[in-house]
Amino acid sequence: MCFRVFPWLGLEWRSxxxxxxxxxxxxxxxxxxxSTVLESAPAIEVADLRKRYGSGxxxxxxxxxxxxxxxxxxxxGLIGPSGSGKSTLLKCLxxxxxxxxxxxxxxxxxxxxxxxxxxDPRALRRDRIGFVFQAPYLIPFLDVTDNVALPLLLxxxxxxxxxxxxxxxxxxxxxxxRAQAAITQLSGGEQQRVAIARALANQPPIxxxxxxxxxxxxxxxxxxxxxxxxxxxxxRTAIIVVTHDEKIIPTFKRIYHxxxxxxxxxxxxxxxxx
Amino acid sequence: MISLAGRDILHSWGxxxxxxxxxxxLIGVTLSMAGIYRGMVDDGKALLANSGADxxxxxQDTLGPYAEPSSLRDDLYRSLRGLxxxxxxxxxxxxxxxxxxxGQEVRAMxxxxxxxxxxxxxxxxxxxxxxRAHYEAVADVKTGFQIGDAIQIRRHxxxxxxxxxxxxxxSGDPMVFIPLRDAQEVQFLKDNHALLxxxxxxxxxxxxxxxxxxxxxxxxxxxxxxxRMVNAVLVQVAPGWDAETVAQPIRRWxxxxxxxxxxxxxxxxxxxxxxxxxxxxxFLVILAIVSAAIVSFIIYTMTxxxxxxxxxxxxxGARNRTIAGMILQEALGLGLIGFAVGKTVATLWAPYFPKYxxxxxxxxxxxxxxxxxxxxxxxLVAIRTxxxxxxxxxxxx
Numbered sequence: 001m002c003f004r005v006f007p008w009l010g011l012e013w014r015s016x017x018x019x020x021x022x023x024x025x026x027x028x029x030x031x032x033x034x035s036t037v038l039e040s041a042p043a044i045e046v047a048d049l050r051k052r053y054g055s056g057x058x059x060x061x062x063x064x065x066x067x068x069x070x071x072x073x074x075x076x077g078l079i080g081p082s083g084s085g086k087s088t089l090l091k092c093l094x095x096x097x098x099x100x101x102x103x104x105x106x107x108x109x110x111x112x113x114x115x116x117x118x119x120d121p122r123a124l125r126r127d128r129i130g131f132v133f134q135a136p137y138l139i140p141f142l143d144v145t146d147n148v149a150l151p152l153l154l155x156x157x158x159x160x161x162x163x164x165x166x167x168x169x170x171x172x173x174x175x176x177x178r179a180q181a182a183i184t185q186l187s188g189g190e191q192q193r194v195a196i197a198r199a200l201a202n203q204p205p206i207x208x209x210x211x212x213x214x215x216x217x218x219x220x221x222x223x224x225x226x227x228x229x230x231x232x233x234x235x236r237t238a239i240i241v242v243t244h245d246e247k248i249i250p251t252f253k254r255i256y257h258x259x260x261x262x263x264x265x266x267x268x269x270x271x272x273x274x
Numbered sequence: 275m276i277s278l279a280g281r282d283i284l285h286s287w288g289x290x291x292x293x294x295x296x297x298x299x300l301i302g303v304t305l306s307m308a309g310i311y312r313g314m315v316d317d318g319k320a321l322l323a324n325s326g327a328d329x330x331x332x333x334q335d336t337l338g339p340y341a342e343p344s345s346l347r348d349d350l351y352r353s354l355r356g357l358x359x360x361x362x363x364x365x366x367x368x369x370x371x372x373x374x375x376x377g378q379e380v381r382a383m384x385x386x387x388x389x390x391x392x393x394x395x396x397x398x399x400x401x402x403x404x405x406r407a408h409y410e411a412v413a414d415v416k417t418g419f420q421i422g423d424a425i426q427i428r429r430h431x432x433x434x435x436x437x438x439x440x441x442x443x444x445s446g447d448p449m450v451f452i453p454l455r456d457a458q459e460v461q462f463l464k465d466n467h468a469l470l471x472x473x474x475x476x477x478x479x480x481x482x483x484x485x486x487x488x489x490x491x492x493x494x495x496x497x498x499x500x501x502r503m504v505n506a507v508l509v510q511v512a513p514g515w516d517a518e519t520v521a522q523p524i525r526r527w528x529x530x531x532x533x534x535x536x537x538x539x540x541x542x543x544x545x546x547x548x549x550x551x552x553x554x555x556x557f558l559v560i561l562a563i564v565s566a567a568i569v570s571f572i573i574y575t576m577t578x579x580x581x582x583x584x585x586x587x588x589x590x591g592a593r594n595r596t597i598a599g600m601i602l603q604e605a606l607g608l609g610l611i612g613f614a615v616g617k618t619v620a621t622l623w624a625p626y627f628p629k630y631x632x633x634x635x636x637x638x639x640x641x642x643x644x645x646x647x648x649x650x651x652x653x654l655v656a657i658r659t660x661x662x663x664x665x666x667x668x669x670x671x
Contacts, residue, residue, distance in 0.1 A: 087669065090669055091666050091669055094589070094669065096589065096664075096665050096666045096669060097666060122588070122591050122593065123591060125589060125590065125591045125665070126590060126591020126592075127591070131589055131590065131668070131669070133586075133668065133669065137582060137583075137586045137668060139278075139583050139586065139587070140285065140583065141278075141281045141282040141284070141285030141286070141583075142276070142278075142281050146276055146281070149276075150276075150587075150590065151590050151591065153275045153276060154275075154590065154591050154592050154593075154596065155591070159275075159276070182285075198590070210669055
């Protein structure tokens with residue numbers, strides 16, 4: 001809301017993270033608080049990220065200095081040929097694989113700088129990163145609501161809170177009517193929406209989507225992208241979509257190409273898909 | 275937190291239940307084996323308790339009437355009755371033999387008793403005790419005889435006048451009680467053909483059938499055709515007397531040995547059924563190993579079928595202990611289902627065993643703990659596999 005009124009203000013405040021809430025409280029009554037200021041930092045910022053597998057003569061540099069920045073609410077594409085380092089980058093960003101060097105910051109908070117910064121990668125994945133896969137990979141022995149509530153329950157939220165949040169997300173993704181259904185009773189599109197709801201459960205600043213439209217036809221692929229865009233805007237979550245899918249690449253406003261372990265930023269078409 | 279194990283079990287309950295039933299049948303066999311051992315011990319104790327004796331006086335250097343052959347003169351009991359501390363003493367004769375019932379052979383222990391004396395069955399479930407001196411019988415219900423039935427034993431027919439219960443030998447054979455004289459005859463006397471043959475041999479022997487010694491041959495016949503032997507004398511001690519105290523002077527007699535009840539228990543349980551107990555023990559160990567292997571294999575296979583889900587769980591931040599707990603709970607759940615099924619089937623099929631199967635609650639509790647321990651140990655391989663799953667496999671690439 002405040003961004004619409006003072007669109008320049010977000011940029012101004014981003015450089016004033018050190019200010020305390022009370023510094024603004026009396027001056028800009030009714031304007032965004034410092035928490036909003038913090039949110040206005042990039043959802044994810046990556047600088048000179050490198051990853052080397054092996055050592056000595058057999059060492060392979062999968063990432064050779066990746067730079068990347070995604071704002072809250074933004075959906076960017078990450079494309080590149082096979083073997084270019086996409087998966088390695090995704091694993092490093094997802095705190096699944098430890099990078100060799102570089103920096104990763106989430107919402108302005110540096111979580112990796114030559115090593116994980118006093119943070120358990122597992123807790124990082126649980127609390128601050130969401131994942132959407134090519135296949136939904138939902139837990140088949142849990143129903144829809146429990147699948148969405150699971151990350152919250154793993155984070156220690158109460159059953160009641162977790163299920164309430166799950167129901168809200170399922171409603172936002174138009175699958176509330178399937179809340180009690182078994183996973184096997186859902187269509188492929190419904191399963192993918194439930195997977196997106198699960199990724200959003202802990203309100204992570206960043207969601208990593210690994211080829212989420214690969215098995216879908218054009219119509220359904222665009223529907224998934226539409227949902228991702230809507231969710232990104234609604235929940236102020238940045239989404240990095242790794243894809244080969246020619247159908248959806250034109251929908252991104254910004255695209256990172258990855259080649260030989262390095263990223264190159266490009267402005268996308270940003271085609272409006274409604 | 276929701277129970278991941280519970281949900282997984284409910285999700286694939288059919289597979290889980292069938293696996294549990296299969297394991298349960300194995301556990302049922304294990305519990306039955308333990309029950310058979312307990313039954314053997316209990317049979318031994320029942321045999322001693324039902325005899326009503328405090329002391330067993332048997333042939334010297336033997337382990338008594340149940341474990342080894344023992345032969346005593348049948349007038350020994352008179353001497354024993356005169357000892358201080360002896361309330362009652364009575365002869366008994368034991369003989370295991372096959373008897374026919376309804377066209378089928380039944381293995382039974384024939385017990386010769388003196389009515390109203392130690393050795394007599396202490397309670398009847400039907401009919402009356404032995405009253406006549408000959409040709410009456412009291413049978414254990416496991417023989418299948420009913421009141422009024424006739425039992426053919428060697429040359430004579432015995433009428434069943436009473437039925438008793440839980441009166442079995444140390445090897446589980448049901449008992450048939452008959453008067454002592456009849457039992458001595460059954461045990462020691464020869465059949466008609468053998469007697470005629472023996473008489474002919476005596477009469478043809480000039481040393482035994484001397485013309486100048488009339489009556490010698492008849493005396494020999496009488497000696498050969500009457501038995502004065504019994505297998506043991508059962509002694510009841512007088513109130514206030516210690517059985518060991520009463521036994522000590524008897525042991526000083528030549529040619530006899532006296533055992534107290536704890537000593538007889540020791541003979542029956544530690545010696546007579548020791549080999550069977552070891553046999554069952556080895557079988558139990560093998561069954562435990564087989565059960566562990568089966569649970570381990572099942573849990574491992576179930577875990578292999580969930581590796582993708584485990585990778586996703588790890589990727590979204592599940593702790594190792596959450597995943598290990600899920601697998602452990604499933605293994606324990608399988609154990610609980612298996613135990614419930616095993617206990618049920620062991621109880622249901624116990625009456626159909628020819629020998630007494632005693633399923634003690636204590637054994638059931640120990641069995642449950644053993645099953646849970648085996649299941650917990652069996653799940654370790656699966657847990658190790660699950661914890662080695664790389665969450666990156668959920669991402670692919």
